[in-house]
Amino acid sequence: MRVVSGIQPTGSLHLGNYLGAIRNWVRMQDDLEPGSECLFFLADLHAISMPHSPAELKAATLEMTAALVACGIDPARSILFNQAQVPAHSELQWLLNGTARMGWLSRMTQFKDKSGKNREGASVALFTYPVLQAADVLLYQATHVPVGEDQKQHLELARDIAQKFNNDFCPEDAPVFTLPDPIIPPGAARIMSLRDGTAKMSKSDPSDMSRINLADDPDEVMKKVKKAKTDPEPLPSEEAGLVGRPEALNLVSIYAALTDKSVADVLAEHGGQGFGSFKPALGELLVETLSPITARFTGLLEDRESLDAILARGAAKARQIAGPTLEQAYRALGL
Ligand code: ADP
Ligand code: NA
Numbered sequence: 001m002r003v004v005s006g007i008q009p010t011g012s013l014h015l016g017n018y019l020g021a022i023r024n025w026v027r028m029q030d031d032l033e034p035g036s037e038c039l040f041f042l043a044d045l046h047a048i049s050m051p052h053s054p055a056e057l058k059a060a061t062l063e064m065t066a067a068l069v070a071c072g073i074d075p076a077r078s079i080l081f082n083q084a085q086v087p088a089h090s091e092l093q094w095l096l097n098g099t100a101r102m103g104w105l106s107r108m109t110q111f112k113d114k115s116g117k118n119r120e121g122a123s124v125a126l127f128t129y130p131v132l133q134a135a136d137v138l139l140y141q142a143t144h145v146p147v148g149e150d151q152k153q154h155l156e157l158a159r160d161i162a163q164k165f166n167n168d169f170c171p172e173d174a175p176v177f178t179l180p181d182p183i184i185p186p187g188a189a190r191i192m193s194l195r196d197g198t199a200k201m202s203k204s205d206p207s208d209m210s211r212i213n214l215a216d217d218p219d220e221v222m223k224k225v226k227k228a229k230t231d232p233e234p235l236p237s238e239e240a241g242l243v244g245r246p247e248a249l250n251l252v253s254i255y256a257a258l259t260d261k262s263v264a265d266v267l268a269e270h271g272g273q274g275f276g277s278f279k280p281a282l283g284e285l286l287v288e289t290l291s292p293i294t295a296r297f298t299g300l301l302e303d304r305e306s307l308d309a310i311l312a313r314g315a316a317k318a319r320q321i322a323g324p325t326l327e328q329a330y331r332a333l334g335l
Contacts, residue, residue: 014213
């Protein structure tokens with residue numbers, strides 16, 4: 001089993017990233033059987049598909065590396081690196097551009113969303129970046145790729161590209177690429193904004209009060225939870241009572257994710273409680289979970305050289321795995 005997953009190094013991590021993605025990466029890493037491995041990368045090449053500041057990208061890449069290690073990604077056990085240090089990602093993307101079809105990419109809903117009304121002004125990279133994503137996983141013969149709902153379509157595309165390449169250019173008994181399977185991690189929670197229970201918690205929300213950042217100090221965390229939008233009703237004792245109450249459901253879901261309990265179990269314990277007492281309990285739980293992460297994160301950020309060294313070592317390991325696949329792909333194409 002080889003698990004490959006990436007995250008864009010744009011800004012600091014928030015609770016949604018942690019509970020929806022990173023915590024599951026850590027659990028996969030911790031639960032791996034001997035002989036299996038995890039590769040986690042900072043998708044810095046993807047970041048240039050949107051307008052960006054070079055100085056901020058460099059800083060964000062190191063910051064995200066610190067955040068991942070602080071959350072429990074262990075560079076001694078997992079291969080942690082940034083794409084830009086492994087040129088094989090860009091090379092394989094070009095090779096796969098010959099296989100990917102315009103029609104396939106035109107159907108990607110993320111391109112439609114992110115290019116918006118200004119299709120003509122979007123970068124070519126924004127259009128072709130799902131091909132880079134395919135390269136990201138095919139390069140390592142990934143067997144499993146953890147994906148959120150929003151990335152399922154791109155993984156399907158990666159499988160289509162791999163299949164067409166294998167069909168068009170490889171003998172039947174010697175395909176170059178493994179078709180990766182999506183894993184939707186069972187404990188992956190979808191965390192909503194603290195200001196609007198129907199919008200996803202996101203770093204692109206202009207209001208910092210809408211999200212808990214991993215770098216927030218305990219006072220900020222408590223304040224944000226206390227100010228989170230809710231309704232005046234106490235918590236119901238059963239899930240049905242949360243229908244039509246997205247903000248309440250969100251807070252209960254965060255509590256459930258943090259304690260690894262079901263929403264039903266949390267309600268069984270806290271049903272009847274008002275938010276005046278549930279919010280402080282949730283705030284304390286968040287502080288308890290996040291403060292060790294924040295402390296490690298702050299410490300790591302002060303040691304840029306170690307972060308650089310982590311990425312350099314990870315990239316060296318990644319290049320070793322990528323090399324043979326890239327070479328086979330060149331050969332299959334007659335290059
Ligand atoms: P953002 O929406 O803040 O820009 P990204 O799109 O960079 O976050 O997502 C990084 C990872 O975190 C992805 O795996 C994504 O599925 C996950 N993620 C982001 N926001 C949330 C959320 N609110 N709840 C659960 N998972 C999330
Ligand atoms: Na996003």
